[in-house]
Amino acid sequence: MRLGRSGLIFAATSALLLATVPAQAQMVCGGNDFATCASVVVTITDLGGGQVGINMVVTNNSGANGTFAGTTFTDIGLFGLGNFSYVNGSLVTSGSGTWQLGPLGLSGAGITPNVAGVQPVNPQPDNGLKANQTVNITFKITGVAAADIDKNDWAIHGQTGPNDCSTKLVVTNGVPNNGPYDTERCGVGTSVTPEPASVALMGTGLMGLGAGACVRRRRKL
Numbered sequence: 001m002r003l004g005r006s007g008l009i010f011a012a013t014s015a016l017l018l019a020t021v022p023a024q025a026q027m028v029c030g031g032n033d034f035a036t037c038a039s040v041v042v043t044i045t046d047l048g049g050g051q052v053g054i055n056m057v058v059t060n061n062s063g064a065n066g067t068f069a070g071t072t073f074t075d076i077g078l079f080g081l082g083n084f085s086y087v088n089g090s091l092v093t094s095g096s097g098t099w100q101l102g103p104l105g106l107s108g109a110g111i112t113p114n115v116a117g118v119q120p121v122n123p124q125p126d127n128g129l130k131a132n133q134t135v136n137i138t139f140k141i142t143g144v145a146a147a148d149i150d151k152n153d154w155a156i157h158g159q160t161g162p163n164d165c166s167t168k169l170v171v172t173n174g175v176p177n178n179g180p181y182d183t184e185r186c187g188v189g190t191s192v193t194p195e196p197a198s199v200a201l202m203g204t205g206l207m208g209l210g211a212g213a214c215v216r217r218r219r220k221l
Contacts, residue, residue: 027039028040030170031071031169038169039061040058040171041056041057042055042152042154045146052144054149055137055138071158071160072126072129073156075117075119076135077102077155079106079113081114084116090138091137091138093135093137095136096133097120097133099120102115117137117155118139152173155171
């Protein structure tokens with residue numbers, strides 16, 4: 001069977017589309033101190049010459065599925081890379097936030113050693129990727145072969161949680177692995193709203209104080 005020119009163009013276009021269809025982002029929810037959600041798509045590219053390109057498209061889905069809606073992502077990266085080095089000047093970002101390559105492999109964020117990724121240029125708890133925002137991150141590393149990088153192993157440091165808590169959403173092979181971080185400083189779940197019985201008792205006490213004041217006034221008269 002022979003294809004005409006239009007048929008050849010259609011076939012070539014179809015093949016190109018099949019080759020460039022991006023992986024579907026899957027929303028993952030977890031976090032050891034308060035639940036948060038993220039959608040992450042990772043692409044690993046062998047650039048030759050010992051360089052590996054990493055692209056991460058991350059959406060903060062905090063608030064979905066009943067999770068805490070106020071979470072800000074302040075560190076984003078891939079972990080388990082071994083001894084790697086960043087390629088200077090390779091970081092390109094688009095979308096929300098202003099980012100820089102994370103020092104110390106982001107281990108300073110309490111995620112895990114050997115993490116390649118980013119943090120805000122001004123690393124304050126309320127800076128970063130907020131709910132319903134997306135960032136596209138691309139950078140290069142050396143020292144690790146592309147085939148040795150598991151794109152399903154990524155980690156996010158979430159901050160500005162309940163009681164100013166932070167959490168680590170660590171995903172291994174696509175499955176959340178909530179490690180023991182910061183649990184000693186996070187009293188999550190406590191409420192500052194008085195219970196109805198307490199409100200009633202407080203109201204009774206105020207009434208008693210008011211009655212006492214009236215009695216004292218009458219005695220003075």
